Amino acid sequence: MNYWLMKTEPQTFSITDLEHSENQTSHWEGVRNYQARNFMRDEMKKGDTVLIYHSSCKSIGVSGIAQITNESYPDHTALDPQSPYFDSKSTKEEPRWFMVDLQWRKTLSRTITLKEMKDYKELENMVLFKRKRLSIIPITELEYDFILTLE
DNA sequence: GCCAACGTTGGC
DNA sequence: GCCAACGTTGGC
Numbered sequence A: 001m002n003y004w005l006m007k008t009e010p011q012t013f014s015i016t017d018l019e020h021s022e023n024q025t026s027h028w029e030g031v032r033n034y035q036a037r038n039f040m041r042d043e044m045k046k047g048d049t050v051l052i053y054h055s056s057c058k059s060i061g062v063s064g065i066a067q068i069t070n071e072s073y074p075d076h077t078a079l080d081p082q083s084p085y086f087d088s089k090s091t092k093e094e095p096r097w098f099m100v101d102l103q104w105r106k107t108l109s110r111t112i113t114l115k116e117m118k119d120y121k122e123l124e125n126m127v128l129f130k131r132k133r134l135s136i137i138p139i140t141e142l143e144y145d146f147i148l149t150l151e
Numbered sequence B, C: 001g002c003c004a005a006c007g008t009t010g011g012c
Helices: A015-019 A034-043 A141-149
Strands: A003-008 A025-027 A049-054 A061-074 A098-113 A136-139
Touching (some): A015 A025, A015 A098, A034 A136, A049 A141
Parallel strands (some): A003 A049
């Protein structure tokens, strides 16, 4: 069982939106970065645990927990010319982009902020700090457990 | 809104 | 295959 951190802009899709989705479950559309795609396509497994991270917003940081309920399948929004995630180079026969399904587990009582996470030695090796533009980030069980103790 | 970091594109 | 130009991410 693996642990992940997935970034989202809450004005687009927040942990609260996931909580209020049908069956508290949603697909995770719009990943358009190859390394993030590879994590999703090749390594995310059903049952993996995900920290939901809010970016580009007032309160930046970890805001909730979710779980992978469906492993990767083609991201249909890449084929939709009306979608902001449309990619003319992706086809039904050879999909370029993938998504997974996530189910809500918990909305944290407060956001564990990026700022405070940077203060802890226990988290100093987080990929989150090293790969600033990666939207899907593997984390260790120790990092996961430690972050949740901060709530 | 600014801008640094950095991933992607495309000419050569 | 290199690398300059360009576009996007995301913290501040």
